[in-house]
Structures are given as C-alpha cells and as structure tokens.
Amino acid sequence: MALIPSIEENAPRMRAIFEDLHTHPEIGFEEKRTSAIVEKHLREWGFDEVHSGIAETGVVGILRGKGSGNRRIGLRADMDALPIQEISGLDYASQNAGRMHACGHDGHTTMLLGAAQYLAATRDFDGTAVFIFQPAEEGLGGARRMIAEGLFRDFPVDEVYGMHNQPLSRLGRAAIRPGAMMAGAAFFDITINGKGSHAAQPHRSKDALVIGAELVGQLQTIVSRNVDPVDPCVLSCTQFHTGSAYNIVPETATITGTVRYFDQKVMDLVEQRMRELCNGMAAAYGVGIDLDLRNVFDVLVNDPDLTDAYVAAAADVLGAENVSAECPQFMGSEDFADMSAAIPGAYINVMHGGAAALHNPAFVLEPEVLPIGSSIYARIIERRMPLLKESA
Incomplete structure (x- = not known):
C-alpha cells in the first residue's frame, strides 16, 4: 500500500473528525452541524471559494491548482445518517437517539476532507477541483435537489467521482465496473x-x-x-x-x-x-x-474511460493486484447516479473489514480505510489534471 505520505501522517486528525461526526449523526437535510464543520475546515485550509446552503445543508468548495488550465473535476461525498438506533458499543457511538451513521457517510465526508486538506496544501494540479458535500443521499433526493438548485450550472465540472465503503471484506482493496453497477x-x-x-x-x-x-x-x-x-x-x-x-x-x-x-x-x-x-x-x-x-x-452507470482512470488512481495507492474493474452488479442504489447521469462520472467501492453489513445497527467502519479513500480521491485530481513542470 502506498498512501500519500502527508495524508497518512494526518490520519489521527482525520480519525478525530470521523469519530466526532459519528458521535453526532444527522439525517437528510438536517446536517447543519456536519455542514458547518465541513465549511469551517475548508475555509481554514484556504479554499478559494466555499459555498453553503445548497439543498439546505450541502457545501461546495472550490480549489484552484497551481496551473492555469480550464479543466474542472468534481469529487463528491455524502453526509447524512440513517434513522437507526446504534448498538455498536463504540466509545464514540451516536449520542443522538434514533440516529446512526450506519452507512459510513461520516467516513465518506472525512475521506473527502482528508483529500481537501492535502490538495489545498500542495495544489499540484492544473485546473480546478470542486468538492461536493451532499446532504440526504438515503432516499431523500439530495443529489437531485443539488442539481435542480444549479450545482453543475454554478459549479460546472467536466467529470465527477464518488466513493463508498464496503464492509465484510478485506482492507486494502477496491472494486468498480464500467457501465451499470448499481440498481x-x-x-x-x-x-x-x-x-x-x-x-x-x-x-x-x-x-x-x-x-x-x-x-x-x-x-x-x-x-x-x-x-x-x-x-x-x-x-x-x-x-x-x-x-x-x-x-x-x-x-x-x-x-x-x-x-x-x-x-x-x-x-x-x-x-x-x-x-x-x-x-x-x-x-x-x-x-x-x-x-x-x-x-x-436511477441506475448508476460508470463512464468506461473514467472507470479506467479510477482504477489507475486506486492502483497507485493499493497496488494493481488489489483493484478490480470487474465488481459484480448489485441491487443496492445510490443517488450519485443522478450526478453521473448529468455529468460523466465514476463510482468506486473501497473495502474494509467489520462483522456487520451496511444499514445494520451494529455496523462499524474500519477507520484505517479513511486515508485510503483520501489518497485515492487526491490521486484522481493529480492524475486527471497533471501539473506540467513549466506551469509550476
């Protein structure tokens, strides 16, 4: 495994953010505390623009690289929890009755924040990275509402990438497939x-x-x-x-x-x-x-070329032998499908252990997956918008 060194060094701080988000879960369109934390960090790290209140609680951060290129790439993470009473027994278990991050969106938000901090410090890319923190993925139409309120009109991107954790597996693997992947x-x-x-x-x-x-x-x-x-x-x-x-x-x-x-x-x-x-x-x-x-x-469809790009970025981090482009189709659904229907996109699964499935009250996200997701997100930006030496 070849994590980006500064992201690996920052793993303890990422874990602290993750545990805090896990302790204070918020369901769709109620993620006020979560979005405030996201906005605060993006501003602290010197993002060029930070926009909040999109689809109630959505946040978009704009980060321009050192180069002068016009390419724009979107990275998306979901923020909402589920109406489930947690029974995980974690020291940082939910303190909000009937609310739990049983799908790992607290981890997704943390992964994207980890990539945001690294890329804000380095800016070693030629173009603009658009960080999309989306509310209400769990069946409430957060992606559709962000798009309807002008997400891609106000913050246009050429391509967009999403990511999801998958438990009951082995840490250090990732899987994707071109074409229709999720129902x-x-x-x-x-x-x-x-x-x-x-x-x-x-x-x-x-x-x-x-x-x-x-x-x-x-x-x-x-x-x-x-x-x-x-x-x-x-x-x-x-x-x-x-x-x-x-x-x-x-x-x-x-x-x-x-x-x-x-x-x-x-x-x-x-x-x-x-x-x-x-x-x-x-x-x-x-x-x-x-x-x-x-x-x-909608059916989630991965663009074939962007699927190849995701495989390459994940292989940089995990090694080619640990990244599969033949992920089986599965009947779970994901509203990133609305984004990849509007803009060419790709969506990858990053694996980890644990004994409980997603949407289970005993679900636990393995924290060691956090710097993996962050490193893959960051490598997508650096690979798809490489900084030429003369533009540095």
Missing part, C-alpha cells in the same frame, strides 16, 4: 381504505388488515411469476401498518417498500402488475386502494 430504485406507498368494525362483528367490516396481508403476498409474486429470471429485479415490502386495539377491525392499512431494477422495461412491467393487483383487489373487496410509486434512484 435503480422506486419506493412505493400503498393505502387501503376499508371499513372498520367491532372485532365481535367482523361481518360489518371491510377488513383492511386481511386485504393488506393478501396484497403483500400477491406483490411478492410479481417478480417470481412475471419477470424473466435472467433479469435482475427485487420487490420488497418493508412496512405494514394497521390497527389500533385488540377489539377493533382496522379501517385502514398502509404497505411500503421498494423495487430495485437495472432495466427500465422490467420496472415498467412491475409497475403495471402492481397497479393491476391494487385495482383488482380494490374491486374484489369493494375498498379503495391507492398506490404511490415513485422513482428515487
């Missing part, structure tokens, strides 16, 4: 409006609980009995809420969940079948069933 996702909410009654007189009801239970079972057959088995797709019902007492047949019920896919035609088929099932069961039971199905994440 698109739609979230759904189904509301059943039936008729309540006394539990002793169920014949007077249109039981939303029974109807909902049957609907959940039917929804789970859509993929297995409608989608070609060779086409990746996952439909998961994840919440079922109904009832209020032992002796009341409930009048309403709600079902929520997600659909994950790589092919829009598959998603269109799933949507069609969901609507047909809801409409058919509404007619059969004489109730109202409303389906709200909305796209939240």
